[in-house]
Amino acid sequence: MAELEVASADEFPPGSTKLIVAGPGMVIGVYNCGGALYAIEDRCSHDDGPLCEGTWEEDTCRVICPRHGSAFDLATGRPMSLPAFEPVATYPVRIVDGTVKVEVG
Numbered sequence: 001m002a003e004l005e006v007a008s009a010d011e012f013p014p015g016s017t018k019l020i021v022a023g024p025g026m027v028i029g030v031y032n033c034g035g036a037l038y039a040i041e042d043r044c045s046h047d048d049g050p051l052c053e054g055t056w057e058e059d060t061c062r063v064i065c066p067r068h069g070s071a072f073d074l075a076t077g078r079p080m081s082l083p084a085f086e087p088v089a090t091y092p093v094r095i096v097d098g099t100v101k102v103e104v105g
């Protein structure tokens with residue numbers, strides 16, 4: 001189990017996003033959606049699109065795949081619209097001693 005540093009909690013207020021490299025070919029998007037922290041793999045389950053390089057909706061905590069437009073729930077990774085129908089991996093995020101960290105299993 002590895003914990004990766006994302007940012008200082010002070011520098012990651014609501015509305016913030018950041019991409020972090022979690023390993024070879026593995027990128028994770030981290031979001032502060034209205035004060036709740038989420039992390040989701042930057043790879044769409046439909047056709048491997050760069051999920052976190054698209055837009056996201058802070059009012060619904062969803063990220064929109066830039067390739068074909070599927071929306072994914074940041075909390076669960078579940079697709080909320082077609083063409084994707086399989087979930088994307090999500091990861092626990094927490095604040096430790098003032099630092100936002102994501103747990104990568």
Ligand code: FES
Binds near residue numbers: 045047065068070082
């Ligand atoms: S690659 Fe994401 S919706 Fe198709």
